[in-house]
Structure formats: structure tokens, C-alpha cells
Amino acid sequence: MTLFHFGNCFALAYFPYFITYKCSGLSEYNAFWRCVQAGATYLFVQLCKMLFLATFFPTWEGGAGVYDFVGEFMKATVDLADLLGLHLVMSRNAGKGEYKIMVAAMGWATAELVMSRCIPLWVGARGIEFDWKYIQMSFDSNISLVHYIAMAAVVWMFTRYDLPKSFRLPVTVLLGLCVYKAFLMELFVHVFLLGSWTALLVKAVLTGSISICSLFLFVTLVHSN
Amino acid sequence: MFEEASEVFDNMFKSSFPLTFIVFIPAVLILVSPLPAEAAHEFTVYRMQQYDLQGQPYGTRNAILNTEARTVEAEVLSRRCVIMRLVDFSYERYQKALRQSAGAVVIILPKNMSTMPQDIVQQFMELEPEMLATETIVPVYFALEDDELLSIYTQTLTSSSSQGSSSAAEVLIHTATANGFQMVTSGAQSKAVSDWSITSLEGRLAGTGGEDLPTIVLVAHYDSFGVAPWLSYGADSNGSGVSMLLELARLFSRLYTYKRTHAGYNLLFFVSGGGKFNYQGTKRWLEDNLDHTDSSLLQDNVAFVLCLDTLGNGDSLHLHVSKPPKEGTPQYALLKELETVVSSQYPEVKFSMVHKKINLADDTLAWEHERFGIRRLPAFTLSHLNSHREAQRSSIMDVRSVSPSSRHGAGEHPAGPHVDLRKLSRNTKLIAEALARVIYNLTEKGAPGDLQIFTEQMQVQEEQLSSVVDWLTAQPRAAQLVDKDSSVVSTLEYHLGRYLKDVRRHYVKADKRDPEFVFYDQLKQTMNAYRVKPAIFDLLLAVCIAAYLGVIYLAIQHFGVLYSLVRRITAPKTKQH
Numbered sequence: 001m002t003l004f005h006f007g008n009c010f011a012l013a014y015f016p017y018f019i020t021y022k023c024s025g026l027s028e029y030n031a032f033w034r035c036v037q038a039g040a041t042y043l044f045v046q047l048c049k050m051l052f053l054a055t056f057f058p059t060w061e062g063g064a065g066v067y068d069f070v071g072e073f074m075k076a077t078v079d080l081a082d083l084l085g086l087h088l089v090m091s092r093n094a095g096k097g098e099y100k101i102m103v104a105a106m107g108w109a110t111a112e113l114v115m116s117r118c119i120p121l122w123v124g125a126r127g128i129e130f131d132w133k134y135i136q137m138s139f140d141s142n143i144s145l146v147h148y149i150a151m152a153a154v155v156w157m158f159t160r161y162d163l164p165k166s167f168r169l170p171v172t173v174l175l176g177l178c179v180y181k182a183f184l185m186e187l188f189v190h191v192f193l194l195g196s197w198t199a200l201l202v203k204a205v206l207t208g209s210i211s212i213c214s215l216f217l218f219v220t221l222v223h224s225n
Numbered sequence: 226m227f228e229e230a231s232e233v234f235d236n237m238f239k240s241s242f243p244l245t246f247i248v249f250i251p252a253v254l255i256l257v258s259p260l261p262a263e264a265a266h267e268f269t270v271y272r273m274q275q276y277d278l279q280g281q282p283y284g285t286r287n288a289i290l291n292t293e294a295r296t297v298e299a300e301v302l303s304r305r306c307v308i309m310r311l312v313d314f315s316y317e318r319y320q321k322a323l324r325q326s327a328g329a330v331v332i333i334l335p336k337n338m339s340t341m342p343q344d345i346v347q348q349f350m351e352l353e354p355e356m357l358a359t360e361t362i363v364p365v366y367f368a369l370e371d372d373e374l375l376s377i378y379t380q381t382l383t384s385s386s387s388q389g390s391s392s393a394a395e396v397l398i399h400t401a402t403a404n405g406f407q408m409v410t411s412g413a414q415s416k417a418v419s420d421w422s423i424t425s426l427e428g429r430l431a432g433t434g435g436e437d438l439p440t441i442v443l444v445a446h447y448d449s450f451g452v453a454p455w456l457s458y459g460a461d462s463n464g465s466g467v468s469m470l471l472e473l474a475r476l477f478s479r480l481y482t483y484k485r486t487h488a489g490y491n492l493l494f495f496v497s498g499g500g501k502f503n504y505q506g507t508k509r510w511l512e513d514n515l516d517h518t519d520s521s522l523l524q525d526n527v528a529f530v531l532c533l534d535t536l537g538n539g540d541s542l543h544l545h546v547s548k549p550p551k552e553g554t555p556q557y558a559l560l561k562e563l564e565t566v567v568s569s570q571y572p573e574v575k576f577s578m579v580h581k582k583i584n585l586a587d588d589t590l591a592w593e594h595e596r597f598g599i600r601r602l603p604a605f606t607l608s609h610l611n612s613h614r615e616a617q618r619s620s621i622m623d624v625r626s627v628s629p630s631s632r633h634g635a636g637e638h639p640a641g642p643h644v645d646l647r648k649l650s651r652n653t654k655l656i657a658e659a660l661a662r663v664i665y666n667l668t669e670k671g672a673p674g675d676l677q678i679f680t681e682q683m684q685v686q687e688e689q690l691s692s693v694v695d696w697l698t699a700q701p702r703a704a705q706l707v708d709k710d711s712s713v714v715s716t717l718e719y720h721l722g723r724y725l726k727d728v729r730r731h732y733v734k735a736d737k738r739d740p741e742f743v744f745y746d747q748l749k750q751t752m753n754a755y756r757v758k759p760a761i762f763d764l765l766l767a768v769c770i771a772a773y774l775g776v777i778y779l780a781i782q783h784f785g786v787l788y789s790l791v792r793r794i795t796a797p798k799t800k801q802h
Contacts, residue, residue: 004763012770016777023781128407128755129265135766142777219788220795 005134006125012138013117017110017145024102029095031103038089038107043115045085049078069187076183082108083179086155097156097222105152109145117141136200143200143207150211151178153218163221170217177210265406266373270331270752271455273365274357275415275745276705278502281588284357287364288415288747292328293757294377294406297321299385304328306408308378310370311335312345316352323361330365331408331752333374334456338624339643350616350642353452364410366752367453367621377754380404407755415747422732423448423499424709425506426718428474428725429522430481430492439528439555440491441664442602444507444593445470446500446534447702447717451621454703455749460625460694461642462618464702465537467496468693469653471720472685476657478724479683488664493522494725496717499704499733501619502742503589507596509733515600523602528555530604531660532593535618536652537644537694539609541575542567545591546605547583547598555663556603562659562668569674571655579611607656617642625698644694650687654679693720705744 021027026035057075089104117137125134154174157163163171177184185206189199274284295305297318302325309318310333322330335341356365368374384403432438445466449459458464474494480486499505514521536542544563550556560578567576583595590596591613597604610618617623623642661678662668679685700713707713709732722728735742 002760002763004760004767008763008766008770011767011774015774016781019774019778019781023778023784128409128757130404130756130758215787215791216795219791223792223796 003126005130006121009121009125009134009138012135013113013121013141016142017106017113020145021106024106026099026102026106029099031099031106034093034103035107035110037092038104039111039114041085041089042108042111045081046115049081052078052081072183072186073180076180079179079182082151083155083175086152087159090152090156090159101149101152101156105145105149108152109148112144112148113141133196136196139200140203143204146211147178147181147207150174150207150214153214154178157214157217157221160221164224167217167221170213174210174214174217181206181210265756266377266754268368268371268374268752268754270366270368270410270750271453272415272748272750273361273367273453274451275748276502277417277740277743279588279741280739282360285361285363285365286415287329287362288410288412288750290329290364290366290408290410290752292408294331294381294408294754295327296378296382296385298382301325302327306331308333308381308408310378311341311349314345314349314352316355319352319356323363327363329363329408332365332367333370333378334367334621335370338622346622347616350620350622353616353620356452366410366750367456368752374754377406381406405757405759407757409753409755410750411753412747412750415745418705418744418746420734421705421744422709422734423502423506423704424707424714425498425510425731425733426496426714426721426728427510427731428494428721428728430474430477430494430725432481432490432492433484433487434489437526438489438491439526440493440522441528441555441660442493442495442523442530442597442604443470443473444495444497444530444532444597446497446504446506446593447697447713448498448500448502448704448707449623449702450501450619451623451703453621453748454705455701456621457619457701457703458621458624458698459702460644460698461537461623462535463500463533464625464694464697465535465644465649466533467697467717468690469533469536469649469656470494470496471693471724472653472690473657473660474721474724475689476679476683476685477660480661486665490528490664491522494721496721497593498707498714499742500593502704504593504596505733505742506731507593510731511596511600511602513731527602528663529559530594530597530602531559531656532597532604532606533656534593534606534608535610535615536608537646537649538642539648540573541577541609541611542652542655543608543611544576544578544605545594545608545613546578546580547595549578549580550603550605554603556605558668559659559663562662563655565668565674566655566658566662570658570677571651574651574655577611581613609652625694644698646687646691646694649694650685650690653690654685657685705748 021035053075057071086104086108089107090100093100093103095103120137121134124131154171157167157171158175185199185203188194188202194202272285272288275286276283290306292304292306294308295302297307297309297313299305302322305327306329307322307327308331309322314332319330338346380403384399384405446463447467449457449462449464451457451459477492481488481492495507495510497504497506497510500507511523514523518524542563544560546556550560563576567574581591583590583598585599592606592608594604594606620642625644657679658677662672667676696716697713702713709730714730718728718730
């Protein structure tokens with residue numbers, strides 16, 4: 001389409017990040033540099049993941065349309081490295097829990113946005129051909145911001161020493177859900193043959209429920225002691 | 226945030242110079258990167274003819290297309306690409322599009338022409354010359370229908386026909402849901418092809434029995450013509466004539482190999498190129514033979530020139546002459562022999578002589594024999610058409626595509642011109658018999674009228690004819706597409722070489738300063754149909770996104786409300802523990 005369309009998509013993808021950064025009070029903490037550091041950690045972790053995948057996971061050469069369940073599951077397992085990365089970021093920042101979570105999540109999500117959506121948007125949304133997928137991609141980036149905040153919160157809770165025993169199981173379940181969310185989504189799309197809009201909606205609902213759950217746990221944990 | 230960011234970047238660039246490269250060069254590369262060509266649909270289009278003949282321009286003068294698609298039903302067509310299907314095509318609609326200064330016209334033809342109703346085919350055939358008669362400024366393209374293209378057409382049709390008649394709200398909803406299509410061709414502007422040479426082929430069978438034998442010349446042009454060069458297969462005109470000429474060459478070469486049947490006539494075979502462009506190949510051949518060389522078979526004692534044009538169908542046979550032959554000449558003898566053979570062997574054939582004087586004031590000559598007539602050589606053309614104006618001599622509807630099974634089916638007549646093999650082989654036999662009677666002077670020797678020479682081993686081979694016609698119609702043979710390296714020419718040369726001696730090529734190149742014919746390129750292109758939305762849609766989207774962002778802003782601003790709500794819900798629970 002036009003540059004205007006690119007502007008639309010760009011605004012849709014980036015403004016929520018900006019608003020979140022501004023409104024969450026991160027700007028008052030002088031957290032920009034820390035967010036950049038978190039982003040750098042993201043890059044490092046992705047590089048490691050890619051090396052690992054390229055070394056140990058040969059390319060799937062099955063027929064088209066065949067879903068390699070085990071292979072995809074194994075690949076999703078590699079995403080556990082994200083948890084480690086988030087933990088690394090948070091352990092290097094001193095401060096309150098919310099602050100640590102927000103810095104890690106913002107840096108992480110922004111780095112992902114810049115690295116994986118910027119170029120497709122620039123190249124695709126500016127082309128002559130109109131496609132809803134760029135709008136969908138922008139919505140998807142909003143969802144992934146929420147996802148990373150929830151994920152960072154869950155990781156933070158999981159690594160606390162004073163986590164009550166009764167919290168251990170739900171936090172672990174949430175952690176698993178966070179890691180395997182992409183895999184579950186793919187499975188959904190494959191099994192139920194979802195359209196792109198429905199898949200986006202399912203993703204939003206899934207991410208929303210995970211975040212609500214983690215919010216409940218977080219609130220309970222923070223205010224219980 | 227921006228101050229911090231600029232500070233960070235400042236530090237970054239001051240401290241490490243290479244980093245600027247890492248950041249900036251990709252950025253610059255991305256900025257200048259060309260837009261990708263990921264089209265909704267990509268299809269091949271064939272451009273309408275573009276040529277100049279004797280300084281007169283014909284056909285479309287443009288090749289570049291980059292506009293939005295509409296159908297004729299739309300209110301405004303100016304600067305739009307008008308697409309129409311052959312079923313809905315009419316001259317009025319075509320003219321309407323051109324009058325409203327449409328940006329281009331794309332006509333969608335069905336994949337299989339023979340499934341079309343007869344009247345539509347007939348109507349289109351008659352329109353073809355009219356479309357070409359004057360020059361058209363905008364590009365005109367033809368595309369072959371497929372499912373994707375049909376769906377593009379239907380979507381364009383619905384969006385075009387709903388315009389103007391609905392309320393503003395409907396239009397607004399419509400812009401969001403409906404797709405527009407931007408049609409873009411990939412090629413460059415068409416330009417004149419310089420130094421294009423048209424190839425003609427000549428071969429001969431020398432007679433026996435002394436010097437200065439009379440020569441019979443057999444001529445057929447091999448090129449085809451239609452509104453779009455890449456779609457003109459020219460089965461009947463003039464694939465049938467060429468296949469007949471090759472078969473006659475085969476038959477007479479066999480007769481000429483035996484001493485007892487070696488006749489006292491030289492036979493000169495000429496497969497001419499550029500026949501649809503005022504017989505350029507023939508013209509040059511005559512000039513070469515009559516003006517530039519000293520000894521040529523054409524210079525002395527030509528008995529007659531027989532041109533074969535469009536002979537693959539119909540039950541009538543017309544001998545077109547520009548001057549009725551006088552009694553006692555070989556021409557008259559052939560006329561009489563044709564009449565004899567028709568009346569005694571093929572009573573179902575209606576044979577007649579058509580007399581038409583050469584009109585030098587016309588832009589183009591009517592029949593090929595007129596080229597010879599101008600040079601005072603006795604000539605005539607045999608055809609099943611009774612007028613040179615018949616549309617099927619220059620139509621893209623003139624295709625082979627009649628499967629043998631459907632031909633023998635329940636009397637079903639395929640639409641449009643085509644080659645009926647049985648009639649083609651009957652006509653071949655008829656002409657071969659008449660020629661043989663002239664060459665061996667059989668009537669004077671008292672042979673009966675129903676004497677058949679070409680029987681048993683010598684009979685006309687229908688498979689041979691069929692394979693030649695099939696091969697000729699397997700590719701478009703428009704004069705713009707057949708160059709001197711093309712397989713059409715080399716295969717024809719090989720075929721002639723099998724039967725004839727002294728097979729030679731003759732090339733015609735248009736004069737550089739005052740060209741008689743000029744061809745243009747970009748006749749076949751790839752067209753992309755990009756799905757696009759109108760500008761108003763972008764604005765609508767921007768408003769929606771702004772609203773969404775506003776909601777997000779409010780939600781994040783008032784996140785505390787949610788937080789305290791969650792806290793209130795969880796607080797009693799913790800007290801219960």
C-alpha cells in the first residue's frame with residue numbers, strides 16, 4: 001500500500017510500548033539504559049538459541065502439511081532459555097519487584113519488536129499489495145508485550161526464596177504455559193484450522209488469561225508478607 | 226525518554242565509530258531497498274498488435290500499465306484499467322471505455338476458445354480488424370481466463386457496479402471489505418524493433434527435356450495474424466496452405482524421381498513470410514529474382530503462379546484472379562483441369578472463379594497473387610473463402626483445437642474457423658490431380674476426367690497433413706515472432722529440403738530511412754494484480770487505530786483500578802488462610 005499504511009501499522013505496533021513505558025513510571029527511574037541492556041541480553045539469548053537449534057535440530061524434511069509434533073515440542077523446549085535470560089536480566093538489576101519485572105519485560109519485548117517485526121513491516125506494509133497480515137502483526141506485538149510482562153512476573157515469583165509452598169505448583173504451571181504458548185498456538189491452528197483473525201483472538205485470550213492468573217498470584221504474593 | 230535516548234546514542238557513536246556503520250548502513254540499505262513484488266495474482270498477458278505499415282500506425286501504441294481495475298459497469302473509467310470478458314465484449318463497450326479515456330483495456334479470453342458460442346466467436350472475429358484499424362493510445366491486453374483471474378473479475382465487477390447507487394455509510398463499509406486491484410505490467414515501454422528480418426523459403430524441382438522449360442510456381446505464406454500476435458495460431462489461414470504445399474512438394478518430388486514420370490515443367494515452391502503484412506516476403510523475392518539477378522526461373526517462361534491460401538475447410542473452392550485467363554494459356558488449362566477434376570471426381574465441391582481487379586489505391590493487397598500480377602506474372606489464388614475480407618483470415622479464433630473425437634461426434638459444429646482434415650486432404654488431392662493433368666498434359670492425351678493419379682502408394686497422406694498442421698498450430702506464428710533462428714523456419718527448411726533441391730532462404734529487412742513495416746516489442750508480458758484499498762480506507766484505519774490506542778492509554782493509565790480490584794478479591798482469601 002502506501003507509506004501511510006506503514007505509518008498506521010507502525011503506530012499500532014509501537015505506541016502501546018511507548019505508552020506503557022511512560023505510564024508505568026519507568027521513565028522516572030531512568031530505566032532506559034537498563035532496558036537497552038535487557039534488549040542486549042535478549043539478542044544474546046536468541047543467538048545462543050539459534051546456534052543450539054542449528055546444531056542439534058536438523059531441518060524437518062517431512063512432506064508439506066505434515067505436522068512434526070515431537071520436533072516442534074523439542075524446539076519449543078529450547079525457549080526455556082528465554083526464562084534463563086529474563087532471570088539473568090532481573091538478577092542484575094537491584095530494586096523493587098515491579099521495577100525489575102517491568103525493566104526486563106520492556107527491554108525484552110522491545111528488542112523482539114525491533115528485531116523481528118520492524119523489517120517485515122517496512123518491507124511489507126509499504127508494498128503495493130494490501131494485506132491484513134501487517135495489521136495482525138502489529139496487534140500481535142501488543143499481545144507479546146503483555147505476554148512478556150506476565151512471563152517476567154512469573155519468573156520473578158519462581159526465583160524468590162520466600163515463595164510459599166502452595167504457590168510452587170501454580171507458578172510452575174504458568175511458567176510452562178508461558179514457554180509452550182507459541183507451541184500450543186501452533187497446535188491449535190493446525191488442529192482446528194483456524195483463520196488468521198481467529199488465531200489472533202485465541203492468542204489474545206490465552207495471553208490474557210495467563211496474565212490475569214499471574215497478576216492474581218503476584219498480588220497475593222506481594223501483599224501476603 | 227528521547228533525551229536519554231539521544232544521550233545514549235551520542236555516547237555510542239562517539240565511543241565507537243564502527244558501530245555507526247553497523248547501525249547506519251543496514252538502515253540505509255533498508256531505506257533504498259526496492260519494493261517487493263509479491264502479487265495477489267500473476268498472469269501472462271498478450272498485447273494487441275502494434276505495427277506500422279507503409280508509415281501508417283496500427284494497433285495499440287502503449288505497453289505500460291499501472292492503474293486500478295474496473296469493469297465497464299463503473300461510472301468513471303478515466304485512467305482506470307477496464308477489464309472485460311469475451312462473453313460481455315462488444316464494440317460499443319470497447320469504444321465506451323476508450324472514449325472515457327480509460328487507462329488500459331484487458332480482455333479476458335476463455336481458456337478453450339472452441340467452447341464459446343458461435344455468435345460470440347463470429348462477432349469477435351469481425352471486431353478484430355476494427356480494433357486494429359486505427360491506432361489506440363492506451364495499451365490493450367488479452368489474458369487467458371483462470372480461476373484467480375475470474376475471481377478478480379468478479380470482485381471488480383461487484384465493486385464497480387455498486388458504485389454511485391449506495392449511501393455514504395454503505396460506501397464506507399464497502400471500502401473496508403471490498404478489494405480493489407492494481408494492475409501492473411512488469412515490462413518496459415514498447416519500442417520499434419530495428420533490423421527485424423522476415424524469412425521466406427524457396428525450393429525447386431527441375432523438369433527434364435531441354436532448356437527453357439516452363440515453370441509453375443506454388444506459393445503459400447506461413448505467418449499468421451490476429452489481434453494479438455502471441456495468440457494468433459492461424460490454423461486455416463494459412464497453416465492449411467503451408468501443409469498443402471509441403472504435401473504437394475512430397476508428391477511431385479516422388480513423381481520427379483522416376484525417369485518415366487519426370488515432366489517437362491520446373492516446379493518452384495515458395496513459402497513466404499510476412500504474408501499478412503502486405504506480402505512483404507513475396508515482394509522482396511520478386512525484386513530479388515526479377516531486378517537483381519540475371520538468371521532466374523521467374524524471369525523467363527513462367528506458366529503460372531498458384532497461391533494457396535486458406536484451404537482447410539468448407540465445400541467450396543474459389544479461384545481468385547485479377548485478370549480472367551485467356552484461352553490457350555497454361556492458366557486457362559489449369560482452370561479447365563480444375564473444373565474437370567471437380568466435376569468428375571468431387572461433385573460435392575462448388576468451384577468458381579472470382580475476378581477482382583488489383584486496386585493499387587488500397588493500403589494493402591487483397592490476395593498474394595496480386596503481388597505477382599503487379600509484376601506481370603500470370604497468377605491466381607486458390608481459397609475456400611470467396612472474399613479476401615473474410616474475418617477468419619486474420620483472427621485469433623483461427624485455432625486448431627478441435628479434438629478428433631469431437632469432430633466425429635454427433636454432428637457438432639465447433640465454433641469459429643478451424644481445419645477440417647478430411648476437407649484439407651480432399652482439397653490437396655483435387656489440386657494435385659489438376660496440377661498433374663496440366664503438367665503431363667493428360668487431357669490432350671485423351672485421359673478420362675475421373676482418372677486418378679494419386680492413389681495407392683502415391684495417395685495424399687492425411688497423417689502427414691495432420692502432423693504438419695498440428696505442428697504449425699502448436700505455436701503462434703505471427704510475423705513479429707518468427708525470426709530467422711526460430712524453429713518454425715528451420716523446421717520448414719528441413720521439410721522442404723527433404724523433397725526439393727536448392728532450398729534457400731530469403732530475408733526481408735525494412736529500409737532504415739523509409740521503412741515499409743515496423744514491428745514493436747513487448748507483445749507478451751507478465752501482469753500483476755495487486756490487492757489494494759482506496760485512500761479513504763487508510764484514513765478510516767488511522768481513525769480506528771487512534772481510537773484503539775486511546776483505549777490502551779486509558780487502560781494503562783487506570784491499571785491501578787484493576788490492581789486494587791484484584792487485591793480486594795484476593796485479600797479476604799488470604800485472611801481465611
